[in-house]
Amino acid sequence: MKLRIAPSPTGFLHIGNARTALFNWLYARANNGTFLVRIDDTDTLRSSDEYIKDIIQNFKWLGIDWDEGIEVGGPHGEYKQSLRFDRYREIAESLVAKDLAYEDEGAIRFKVPNENSVTFEDITRGSMKFELADVEDFIILRSDKSPTYHLASTVDDIDYEITTIARGEDILSSTPKHILLMQALNADVPTFCHLPLLFGPDGKKLSKRHGDTSVNSFKEKGLLPEALFNYMCLLGWAPGDDLEIFSKDFAIEKFDLNKVLPNPAIFDTTKLLWMNGQYIRNIEKDDFIESALLTIESNLDRELFEKEIYRLNKIMPSVQERLETLNDLIPQVKFLLDEPFYINEEDWNSVNTPEGQEYLSSIREKFKTLNEFSLTNIENLMRDELKAKELKPKVGFQIARVSITGTKISPPLFESIYALGKEGTLARLAETIENL
Protein backbone atom coordinates (compact mmCIF):
# COMPACT_ATOMS: atom_id res chain seq x y z
CA MET A 1 0.00 0.00 0.00
CA LYS A 2 1.36 3.35 -0.99
CA LEU A 3 -0.15 6.75 -0.29
CA ARG A 4 0.87 10.27 -1.07
CA ILE A 5 0.26 13.90 -0.40
CA ALA A 6 0.94 16.27 -3.25
CA PRO A 7 0.78 19.86 -2.07
CA SER A 8 1.06 22.75 -4.47
CA PRO A 9 3.56 25.29 -3.18
CA THR A 10 1.41 28.28 -4.04
CA GLY A 11 1.05 29.31 -0.42
CA PHE A 12 2.03 28.34 3.11
CA LEU A 13 0.87 24.91 4.24
CA HIS A 14 -2.67 25.36 5.36
CA ILE A 15 -4.67 23.38 7.80
CA GLY A 16 -6.81 21.63 5.20
CA ASN A 17 -3.80 20.23 3.42
CA ALA A 18 -2.21 19.30 6.71
CA ARG A 19 -5.31 17.34 7.66
CA THR A 20 -5.36 15.50 4.32
CA ALA A 21 -1.68 14.71 4.77
CA LEU A 22 -2.36 13.51 8.28
CA PHE A 23 -5.06 11.05 7.21
CA ASN A 24 -2.87 9.71 4.42
CA TRP A 25 0.01 9.37 6.83
CA LEU A 26 -2.10 7.64 9.47
CA TYR A 27 -3.47 5.18 6.94
CA ALA A 28 -0.02 4.40 5.58
CA ARG A 29 1.41 3.93 9.05
CA ALA A 30 -1.57 1.87 10.18
CA ASN A 31 -1.05 -0.52 7.28
CA ASN A 32 2.72 -0.67 7.17
CA GLY A 33 2.50 1.13 3.88
CA THR A 34 4.66 3.75 2.24
CA PHE A 35 3.97 7.44 2.52
CA LEU A 36 5.25 9.73 -0.21
CA VAL A 37 5.41 13.51 -0.44
CA ARG A 38 5.79 15.13 -3.81
CA ILE A 39 5.49 18.73 -4.86
CA ASP A 40 2.86 19.54 -7.45
CA ASP A 41 4.33 22.74 -8.81
CA THR A 42 2.98 22.77 -12.34
CA ASP A 43 1.74 26.28 -11.76
CA THR A 44 5.25 27.67 -12.01
CA LEU A 45 4.16 31.28 -11.75
CA ARG A 46 2.53 30.95 -8.36
CA SER A 47 4.90 28.33 -6.93
CA SER A 48 7.95 29.23 -4.89
CA ASP A 49 10.79 27.57 -2.99
CA GLU A 50 9.81 29.49 0.10
CA TYR A 51 6.48 27.68 0.15
CA ILE A 52 8.13 24.32 -0.48
CA LYS A 53 10.34 24.92 2.52
CA ASP A 54 7.38 25.92 4.61
CA ILE A 55 5.41 22.81 3.67
CA ILE A 56 8.29 20.47 4.47
CA GLN A 57 9.06 22.22 7.71
CA ASN A 58 5.49 22.14 8.96
CA PHE A 59 4.89 18.50 8.10
CA LYS A 60 7.93 17.75 10.21
CA TRP A 61 6.75 20.05 12.96
CA LEU A 62 3.47 18.15 13.09
CA GLY A 63 5.31 14.87 13.33
CA ILE A 64 4.41 13.70 9.85
CA ASP A 65 7.34 11.99 8.17
CA TRP A 66 7.61 10.30 4.81
CA ASP A 67 9.49 7.40 3.29
CA GLU A 68 9.90 8.67 -0.20
CA GLY A 69 9.71 12.02 -1.93
CA ILE A 70 10.90 15.55 -1.69
CA GLU A 71 14.03 15.98 0.41
CA VAL A 72 14.26 12.33 1.49
CA GLY A 73 14.62 11.11 -2.09
CA GLY A 74 13.75 7.74 -3.57
CA PRO A 75 13.93 5.89 -6.88
CA HIS A 76 12.16 8.62 -8.85
CA GLY A 77 14.36 11.67 -8.69
CA GLU A 78 13.41 14.82 -6.86
CA TYR A 79 9.66 14.49 -6.66
CA LYS A 80 9.00 17.92 -8.07
CA GLN A 81 6.73 18.15 -11.06
CA SER A 82 8.48 21.20 -12.42
CA LEU A 83 11.45 18.92 -13.10
CA ARG A 84 9.43 16.41 -15.06
CA PHE A 85 7.84 18.53 -17.78
CA ASP A 86 9.59 16.47 -20.47
CA ARG A 87 7.99 13.34 -19.14
CA TYR A 88 4.48 14.85 -19.20
CA ARG A 89 4.98 16.28 -22.67
CA GLU A 90 6.09 12.90 -23.93
CA ILE A 91 2.97 11.29 -22.51
CA ALA A 92 0.74 13.97 -23.97
CA GLU A 93 2.30 13.52 -27.38
CA SER A 94 1.96 9.76 -27.19
CA LEU A 95 -1.73 10.20 -26.50
CA VAL A 96 -2.04 12.42 -29.55
CA ALA A 97 -0.21 9.78 -31.58
CA LYS A 98 -2.70 7.19 -30.39
CA ASP A 99 -5.56 9.52 -31.32
CA LEU A 100 -6.63 9.71 -27.68
CA ALA A 101 -5.90 13.41 -27.54
CA TYR A 102 -5.74 16.26 -29.98
CA GLU A 103 -4.29 19.69 -30.43
CA ASP A 104 -6.45 22.72 -29.81
CA GLU A 105 -5.00 26.21 -30.26
CA GLY A 106 -1.57 25.10 -29.19
CA ALA A 107 -2.79 23.14 -26.21
CA ILE A 108 -3.54 19.44 -26.09
CA ARG A 109 -6.92 18.17 -25.05
CA PHE A 110 -7.79 14.69 -23.95
CA LYS A 111 -10.57 13.18 -26.03
CA VAL A 112 -13.41 12.15 -23.76
CA PRO A 113 -15.77 9.60 -25.28
CA ASN A 114 -19.36 10.81 -25.45
CA GLU A 115 -20.88 7.56 -24.39
CA ASN A 116 -20.59 5.33 -21.40
CA SER A 117 -19.74 6.29 -17.89
CA VAL A 118 -16.93 5.98 -15.41
CA THR A 119 -17.57 4.11 -12.21
CA PHE A 120 -15.38 3.59 -9.21
CA GLU A 121 -15.57 2.72 -5.55
CA ASP A 122 -14.71 5.60 -3.28
CA ILE A 123 -13.65 4.60 0.23
CA THR A 124 -15.67 7.29 1.95
CA ARG A 125 -18.44 7.71 -0.59
CA GLY A 126 -19.13 4.24 -1.95
CA SER A 127 -20.08 3.57 -5.57
CA MET A 128 -19.56 6.57 -7.80
CA LYS A 129 -20.82 6.94 -11.33
CA PHE A 130 -20.20 9.81 -13.73
CA GLU A 131 -21.72 10.06 -17.20
CA LEU A 132 -19.03 10.88 -19.74
CA ALA A 133 -21.46 13.09 -21.60
CA ASP A 134 -20.99 15.51 -18.70
CA VAL A 135 -17.20 15.50 -18.96
CA GLU A 136 -15.67 17.98 -21.39
CA ASP A 137 -12.53 17.30 -23.39
CA PHE A 138 -10.01 18.67 -20.93
CA ILE A 139 -6.63 20.22 -21.45
CA ILE A 140 -3.69 18.08 -20.41
CA LEU A 141 -0.89 20.19 -21.91
CA ARG A 142 -1.09 23.97 -22.03
CA SER A 143 -0.09 25.95 -25.06
CA ASP A 144 3.20 26.78 -23.32
CA LYS A 145 3.81 22.99 -23.17
CA SER A 146 3.47 22.84 -19.40
CA PRO A 147 1.21 20.08 -18.05
CA THR A 148 -2.04 20.71 -16.23
CA TYR A 149 -2.74 19.24 -12.85
CA HIS A 150 -4.81 16.43 -14.36
CA LEU A 151 -1.93 15.15 -16.49
CA ALA A 152 0.97 15.67 -14.12
CA SER A 153 -0.81 14.32 -11.10
CA THR A 154 -2.05 11.25 -12.93
CA VAL A 155 1.30 10.47 -14.51
CA ASP A 156 3.02 10.82 -11.15
CA ASP A 157 0.53 8.61 -9.41
CA ILE A 158 1.17 5.97 -12.06
CA ASP A 159 4.96 6.37 -12.12
CA TYR A 160 5.26 6.38 -8.35
CA GLU A 161 2.92 3.40 -8.09
CA ILE A 162 0.45 5.02 -5.74
CA THR A 163 -2.19 2.48 -4.66
CA THR A 164 -4.52 4.68 -2.65
CA ILE A 165 -5.30 8.28 -3.44
CA ALA A 166 -6.92 10.08 -0.54
CA ARG A 167 -7.53 13.73 -1.31
CA GLY A 168 -10.05 16.48 -0.75
CA GLU A 169 -13.60 16.20 -1.94
CA ASP A 170 -13.09 19.25 -4.12
CA ILE A 171 -11.41 16.96 -6.64
CA LEU A 172 -14.13 14.35 -6.64
CA SER A 173 -15.64 15.63 -9.87
CA SER A 174 -12.25 15.54 -11.58
CA THR A 175 -11.74 11.89 -10.78
CA PRO A 176 -13.37 10.56 -13.97
CA LYS A 177 -10.78 12.52 -15.93
CA HIS A 178 -7.98 10.92 -13.98
CA ILE A 179 -9.40 7.46 -14.38
CA LEU A 180 -9.83 8.03 -18.13
CA LEU A 181 -6.19 9.07 -18.36
CA MET A 182 -5.01 6.07 -16.40
CA GLN A 183 -6.97 3.74 -18.63
CA ALA A 184 -5.61 5.44 -21.73
CA LEU A 185 -2.12 4.85 -20.37
CA ASN A 186 -2.89 1.21 -19.56
CA ALA A 187 -2.25 1.78 -15.90
CA ASP A 188 -3.93 0.16 -12.92
CA VAL A 189 -6.55 2.42 -11.41
CA PRO A 190 -5.80 3.01 -7.74
CA THR A 191 -8.33 3.14 -4.94
CA PHE A 192 -9.81 6.58 -4.45
CA CYS A 193 -10.93 8.22 -1.27
CA HIS A 194 -12.39 11.69 -1.23
CA LEU A 195 -12.07 13.17 2.19
CA PRO A 196 -14.57 15.69 3.50
CA LEU A 197 -13.53 19.29 3.23
CA LEU A 198 -12.75 21.54 6.14
CA PHE A 199 -15.09 24.51 6.37
CA GLY A 200 -14.76 27.87 8.02
CA PRO A 201 -17.32 29.08 10.57
CA ASP A 202 -19.46 30.33 7.67
CA GLY A 203 -19.83 26.81 6.29
CA LYS A 204 -17.72 27.44 3.21
CA LYS A 205 -14.50 25.80 2.11
CA LEU A 206 -11.71 26.86 4.45
CA SER A 207 -9.59 29.49 2.72
CA LYS A 208 -7.83 32.80 3.08
CA ARG A 209 -11.08 34.60 3.58
CA HIS A 210 -11.31 32.90 6.97
CA GLY A 211 -8.17 34.63 8.09
CA ASP A 212 -4.80 33.01 8.42
CA THR A 213 -5.36 29.27 8.26
CA SER A 214 -1.73 28.36 7.77
CA VAL A 215 -0.08 25.85 10.06
CA ASN A 216 2.45 28.60 10.70
CA SER A 217 -0.13 30.84 12.24
CA PHE A 218 -1.05 28.17 14.75
CA LYS A 219 2.58 27.62 15.57
CA GLU A 220 2.94 31.34 16.16
CA LYS A 221 -0.10 31.38 18.40
CA GLY A 222 1.74 29.09 20.76
CA LEU A 223 0.02 25.86 19.84
CA LEU A 224 1.72 22.57 20.50
CA PRO A 225 2.14 20.34 17.45
CA GLU A 226 0.83 17.38 19.43
CA ALA A 227 -2.36 19.24 20.26
CA LEU A 228 -2.92 20.34 16.69
CA PHE A 229 -2.23 16.81 15.49
CA ASN A 230 -4.70 15.37 17.98
CA TYR A 231 -7.34 17.95 17.14
CA MET A 232 -7.03 17.42 13.39
CA CYS A 233 -7.51 13.68 13.87
CA LEU A 234 -10.94 14.44 15.31
CA LEU A 235 -12.12 16.33 12.26
CA GLY A 236 -14.01 13.61 10.46
CA TRP A 237 -12.83 10.69 12.50
CA ALA A 238 -12.88 9.32 16.03
CA PRO A 239 -11.02 6.34 17.45
CA GLY A 240 -14.07 5.12 19.35
CA ASP A 241 -15.04 4.85 23.01
CA ASP A 242 -15.54 8.62 23.10
CA LEU A 243 -11.81 9.05 23.47
CA GLU A 244 -10.62 12.49 22.48
CA ILE A 245 -7.16 12.97 23.82
CA PHE A 246 -4.78 10.32 22.58
CA SER A 247 -1.27 9.75 21.36
CA LYS A 248 0.04 9.48 17.85
CA ASP A 249 0.64 5.74 18.27
CA PHE A 250 -2.88 5.22 19.49
CA ALA A 251 -4.24 7.08 16.47
CA ILE A 252 -2.17 4.93 14.13
CA GLU A 253 -3.38 1.80 15.82
CA LYS A 254 -7.03 2.76 15.47
CA PHE A 255 -7.10 4.68 12.20
CA ASP A 256 -9.01 3.48 9.19
CA LEU A 257 -10.00 5.50 6.13
CA ASN A 258 -13.23 3.50 6.00
CA LYS A 259 -14.28 5.09 9.25
CA VAL A 260 -13.77 8.65 8.09
CA LEU A 261 -17.06 10.54 7.89
CA PRO A 262 -18.24 11.76 4.49
CA ASN A 263 -19.59 15.08 5.73
CA PRO A 264 -17.51 18.24 6.02
CA ALA A 265 -16.30 19.54 9.37
CA ILE A 266 -16.17 23.13 10.49
CA PHE A 267 -12.76 24.09 11.76
CA ASP A 268 -13.47 25.81 15.05
CA THR A 269 -10.50 26.83 17.14
CA THR A 270 -12.30 26.90 20.50
CA LYS A 271 -11.89 23.23 21.19
CA LEU A 272 -8.40 23.26 19.76
CA LEU A 273 -7.43 25.88 22.32
CA TRP A 274 -8.93 23.85 25.14
CA MET A 275 -7.07 20.80 23.93
CA ASN A 276 -3.86 22.75 23.78
CA GLY A 277 -4.35 23.67 27.43
CA GLN A 278 -4.76 20.00 28.26
CA TYR A 279 -1.53 19.18 26.46
CA ILE A 280 0.33 22.00 28.17
CA ARG A 281 -0.72 20.67 31.56
CA ASN A 282 0.50 17.21 30.60
CA ILE A 283 4.01 18.27 29.67
CA GLU A 284 6.77 17.17 32.04
CA LYS A 285 7.59 20.03 34.38
CA ASP A 286 11.15 20.48 33.14
CA ASP A 287 10.17 20.26 29.49
CA PHE A 288 7.50 22.83 30.09
CA ILE A 289 9.95 25.24 31.70
CA GLU A 290 12.33 24.81 28.83
CA SER A 291 9.82 25.62 26.12
CA ALA A 292 8.23 28.33 28.25
CA LEU A 293 11.53 30.14 28.62
CA LEU A 294 12.14 29.88 24.90
CA THR A 295 8.71 31.26 24.15
CA ILE A 296 9.20 34.18 26.52
CA GLU A 297 12.54 34.99 24.94
CA SER A 298 11.08 34.92 21.48
CA ASN A 299 8.12 37.07 22.52
CA LEU A 300 10.45 39.51 24.26
CA ASP A 301 12.90 39.33 21.39
CA ARG A 302 15.83 39.15 23.81
CA GLU A 303 17.61 36.67 26.01
CA LEU A 304 16.54 36.31 29.61
CA PHE A 305 18.84 37.30 32.46
CA GLU A 306 19.96 34.75 35.03
CA LYS A 307 17.91 36.43 37.72
CA GLU A 308 14.81 36.41 35.60
CA ILE A 309 15.20 32.73 34.88
CA TYR A 310 15.69 32.08 38.59
CA ARG A 311 12.43 33.84 39.38
CA LEU A 312 10.54 32.30 36.46
CA ASN A 313 11.54 28.81 37.49
CA LYS A 314 9.72 29.29 40.77
CA ILE A 315 6.45 30.42 39.22
CA MET A 316 6.31 28.02 36.29
CA PRO A 317 4.47 25.15 38.00
CA SER A 318 1.62 27.52 38.83
CA VAL A 319 1.65 29.09 35.41
CA GLN A 320 1.57 25.75 33.63
CA GLU A 321 -1.86 25.12 35.13
CA ARG A 322 -3.41 28.22 33.71
CA LEU A 323 -2.32 28.48 30.11
CA GLU A 324 -4.24 27.85 26.96
CA THR A 325 -1.35 28.61 24.63
CA LEU A 326 2.32 29.31 25.20
CA ASN A 327 1.68 32.88 24.11
CA ASP A 328 -0.45 33.47 27.21
CA LEU A 329 2.75 33.34 29.25
CA ILE A 330 3.86 36.96 29.07
CA PRO A 331 0.87 38.57 30.79
CA GLN A 332 1.15 36.01 33.59
CA VAL A 333 4.84 36.41 34.30
CA LYS A 334 5.51 39.95 33.20
CA PHE A 335 5.82 41.14 36.80
CA LEU A 336 8.85 38.87 37.22
CA LEU A 337 10.74 40.31 34.27
CA ASP A 338 13.12 43.23 34.22
CA GLU A 339 10.71 45.18 32.11
CA PRO A 340 8.89 48.43 32.83
CA PHE A 341 6.39 47.75 35.63
CA TYR A 342 3.01 49.41 35.74
CA ILE A 343 0.07 48.99 38.02
CA ASN A 344 -3.25 48.72 36.30
CA GLU A 345 -5.06 51.80 37.59
CA GLU A 346 -8.54 50.41 37.29
CA ASP A 347 -7.55 47.29 39.18
CA TRP A 348 -5.84 49.34 41.85
CA ASN A 349 -8.86 51.57 42.38
CA SER A 350 -11.09 48.56 42.82
CA VAL A 351 -8.96 47.08 45.62
CA ASN A 352 -7.68 50.21 47.30
CA THR A 353 -9.09 50.64 50.83
CA PRO A 354 -7.72 52.27 54.00
CA GLU A 355 -7.57 48.85 55.72
CA GLY A 356 -5.83 47.43 52.72
CA GLN A 357 -3.24 50.18 52.79
CA GLU A 358 -2.55 49.54 56.44
CA TYR A 359 -2.19 45.86 55.70
CA LEU A 360 0.34 46.59 53.00
CA SER A 361 2.40 48.73 55.35
CA SER A 362 2.46 46.15 58.08
CA ILE A 363 3.38 43.18 55.91
CA ARG A 364 6.10 45.32 54.42
CA GLU A 365 7.59 45.81 57.90
CA LYS A 366 7.21 42.11 58.69
CA PHE A 367 8.80 41.05 55.43
CA LYS A 368 11.82 43.23 56.19
CA THR A 369 12.66 41.13 59.22
CA LEU A 370 11.73 37.77 57.72
CA ASN A 371 14.88 35.69 57.55
CA GLU A 372 13.85 32.72 55.50
CA PHE A 373 11.78 33.99 52.56
CA SER A 374 10.07 30.68 51.99
CA LEU A 375 6.66 29.91 50.63
CA THR A 376 5.26 28.72 53.96
CA ASN A 377 6.77 31.63 55.87
CA ILE A 378 5.28 34.09 53.44
CA GLU A 379 1.87 32.52 53.69
CA ASN A 380 1.96 32.29 57.50
CA LEU A 381 3.09 35.86 57.83
CA MET A 382 0.40 37.20 55.56
CA ARG A 383 -2.35 35.13 57.11
CA ASP A 384 -1.30 36.01 60.66
CA GLU A 385 -1.30 39.67 59.82
CA LEU A 386 -4.74 39.32 58.29
CA LYS A 387 -6.01 37.79 61.52
CA ALA A 388 -4.33 40.41 63.64
CA LYS A 389 -6.09 43.13 61.72
CA GLU A 390 -9.32 41.12 61.49
CA LEU A 391 -9.49 41.59 57.76
CA LYS A 392 -11.15 39.43 55.16
CA PRO A 393 -8.67 37.63 52.86
CA LYS A 394 -10.02 39.50 49.90
CA VAL A 395 -9.30 42.91 51.42
CA GLY A 396 -5.69 42.21 52.22
CA PHE A 397 -4.71 39.75 49.54
CA GLN A 398 -6.17 41.52 46.54
CA ILE A 399 -4.48 44.82 47.27
CA ALA A 400 -1.24 42.93 47.84
CA ARG A 401 -1.70 41.15 44.55
CA VAL A 402 -2.17 44.35 42.60
CA SER A 403 0.73 46.00 44.37
CA ILE A 404 3.07 43.12 43.59
CA THR A 405 1.92 41.87 40.20
CA GLY A 406 0.33 45.03 38.87
CA THR A 407 -3.00 43.39 38.19
CA LYS A 408 -5.90 41.54 39.79
CA ILE A 409 -5.26 38.56 37.57
CA SER A 410 -2.07 36.74 38.40
CA PRO A 411 -0.64 33.43 39.45
CA PRO A 412 -1.33 32.48 43.09
CA LEU A 413 -0.32 35.28 45.44
CA PHE A 414 2.14 33.53 47.75
CA GLU A 415 3.87 31.84 44.86
CA SER A 416 4.10 35.17 43.08
CA ILE A 417 5.70 36.83 46.10
CA TYR A 418 8.02 33.90 46.61
CA ALA A 419 9.09 33.97 42.98
CA LEU A 420 9.65 37.72 43.01
CA GLY A 421 11.91 37.38 46.06
CA LYS A 422 12.34 39.44 49.17
CA GLU A 423 14.01 42.44 47.63
CA GLY A 424 11.69 42.67 44.72
CA THR A 425 8.64 42.32 46.90
CA LEU A 426 9.83 44.99 49.32
CA ALA A 427 10.57 47.31 46.43
CA ARG A 428 7.10 46.87 44.96
CA LEU A 429 5.42 47.39 48.33
CA ALA A 430 7.53 50.45 49.01
CA GLU A 431 6.66 51.89 45.65
CA THR A 432 2.91 51.52 46.08
CA ILE A 433 2.96 52.75 49.67
CA GLU A 434 4.93 55.83 48.73
CA ASN A 435 2.63 56.62 45.86
CA LEU A 436 -0.47 56.46 48.02
Next chain:
RNA sequence: GGCCCCGUCGUCCAGAGGCCUAGGACGCUGGGUUUUCAACCCAGAAACGCCGGUUCGAAUCCGGUCGGGGCUGCCA
Protein backbone atom coordinates in the same frame (compact mmCIF):
# COMPACT_ATOMS: atom_id res chain seq x y z
C1' G B 1 -28.09 26.54 -14.90
C1' G B 2 -25.60 21.43 -15.30
C1' C B 3 -23.03 17.42 -12.74
C1' C B 4 -21.73 15.67 -7.98
C1' C B 5 -21.27 15.37 -2.57
C1' C B 6 -23.34 16.11 2.28
C1' G B 7 -27.39 16.61 6.30
C1' U B 8 -27.49 13.88 14.77
C1' C B 9 -27.00 19.43 20.25
C1' G B 10 -24.02 26.24 18.42
C1' U B 11 -19.27 23.11 17.14
C1' C B 12 -16.51 18.21 16.80
C1' C B 13 -17.62 13.20 17.38
C1' A B 14 -20.70 8.24 19.24
C1' G B 15 -24.77 5.76 17.06
C1' A B 16 -24.07 0.44 11.44
C1' G B 17 -33.19 -1.51 12.79
C1' G B 18 -34.87 -2.67 18.98
C1' C B 19 -29.33 -1.47 24.17
C1' C B 20 -31.86 5.89 22.26
C1' U B 21 -36.97 8.82 27.32
C1' A B 22 -30.17 9.69 21.50
C1' G B 23 -24.24 9.23 24.52
C1' G B 24 -19.27 11.93 25.03
C1' A B 25 -16.28 16.41 24.35
C1' C B 26 -15.74 21.85 23.53
C1' G B 27 -18.54 26.05 24.37
C1' C B 28 -22.69 28.05 27.22
C1' U B 29 -25.74 28.58 32.05
C1' G B 30 -26.04 27.62 37.38
C1' G B 31 -23.53 25.76 41.70
C1' G B 32 -19.18 23.96 44.62
C1' U B 33 -13.91 24.98 45.78
C1' U B 34 -11.27 29.74 46.33
C1' U B 35 -7.28 35.71 47.98
C1' U B 36 -7.68 36.74 41.67
C1' C B 37 -7.56 34.10 37.14
C1' A B 38 -7.34 29.37 35.72
C1' A B 39 -7.62 24.22 36.87
C1' C B 40 -10.84 20.79 39.15
C1' C B 41 -15.85 18.77 40.77
C1' C B 42 -21.33 18.72 40.38
C1' A B 43 -25.84 20.06 37.87
C1' G B 44 -28.48 22.06 33.58
C1' A B 45 -30.15 23.88 28.73
C1' A B 46 -29.12 22.13 23.85
C1' A B 47 -29.83 17.81 18.07
C1' C B 48 -31.76 12.95 14.74
C1' G B 49 -34.02 19.29 8.59
C1' C B 50 -39.00 17.91 6.61
C1' C B 51 -42.61 14.39 4.29
C1' G B 52 -43.79 9.74 2.82
C1' G B 53 -42.51 4.40 2.46
C1' U B 54 -40.44 -0.52 4.24
C1' U B 55 -40.88 -2.95 9.14
C1' C B 56 -43.97 -5.54 14.87
C1' G B 57 -40.17 -1.61 15.47
C1' A B 58 -36.04 3.68 12.09
C1' A B 59 -31.52 8.58 13.96
C1' U B 60 -30.21 4.04 11.51
C1' C B 61 -32.94 1.14 5.12
C1' C B 62 -35.63 3.39 0.52
C1' G B 63 -37.93 7.56 -2.17
C1' G B 64 -38.99 12.55 -2.39
C1' U B 65 -38.38 17.38 -0.65
C1' C B 66 -35.83 21.30 1.59
C1' G B 67 -31.22 23.15 3.05
C1' G B 68 -25.83 23.49 2.79
C1' G B 69 -21.43 22.64 0.00
C1' G B 70 -18.05 21.35 -4.15
C1' C B 71 -16.91 21.31 -9.29
C1' U B 72 -18.16 23.55 -13.83
C1' G B 73 -10.09 27.33 -15.56
C1' C B 74 -4.58 26.54 -20.53
C1' C B 75 -5.55 26.87 -10.58
C1' A B 76 -4.99 22.58 -7.94
